[in-house]
Amino acid sequence: MKNSIVNIKTIPVRGNNGSCYAIMIGVDIVDPSQLEPISRELVENFTSQMMLSPEETHMMLITVIGDCTAEQLKSHWTSLVKNDPVLEYFMSKMEKADIMHGTPEGKVIDQVSILSP
Numbered sequence: 001m002k003n004s005i006v007n008i009k010t011i012p013v014r015g016n017n018g019s020c021y022a023i024m025i026g027v028d029i030v031d032p033s034q035l036e037p038i039s040r041e042l043v044e045n046f047t048s049q050m051m052l053s054p055e056e057t058h059m060m061l062i063t064v065i066g067d068c069t070a071e072q073l074k075s076h077w078t079s080l081v082k083n084d085p086v087l088e089y090f091m092s093k094m095e096k097a098d099i100m101h102g103t104p105e106g107k108v109i110d111q112v113s114i115l116s117p
Contacts, residue, residue: 001030003038003066008045010053017095022059023049027073029066039076043087050090060097062114070099070112077114091115 007026012019023046027038042062050057064073077099081087091097091114100111 003027003029003031003034005038005041005045008049010049010057013059019056020059020095021054021057022061022096023053023057025049025060025062027062027064027066029064029068029073032067032072035068035072035076039073039080042077043080043084047086047090050093058093058095060094062099064099064101065104068101070101070110073099073101074112074114 005025005027008023010021010023013022014020025042025046027042029035029038046060062073062077064070081091094115097114098111099114101109103109
């Protein structure tokens with residue numbers, strides 16, 4: 001079994017400035033030694049989803065189930081943003097963007113923001 005993106009969708013939400021949309025991505029991590037390839041796949045899927053989503057998409061949540069902390073995935077994501085002008089632009093549109101690490105039962109283990117300070 002390998003790391004995989006199990007779902008990705010854009011949903012309407014209420015944000016700080018009224019209604020907007022959020023991209024929700026679910027990821028299963030079974031092999032933490034392979035975070036680099038799944039991180040690249042996440043970026044490709046997020047970029048494609050942003051191109052298909054309404055202009056008012058300003059939030060994102062990546063939910064990780066498995067053997068990977070939110071901080072570990074954030075480290076890979078952040079390094080990819082630095083070298084990808086399209087991803088950097090889409091991230092600049094975000095009001096909130098988090099990675100949440102949880103259990104299959106729904107318990108949150110840890111959560112971090114992936115927006116620049």
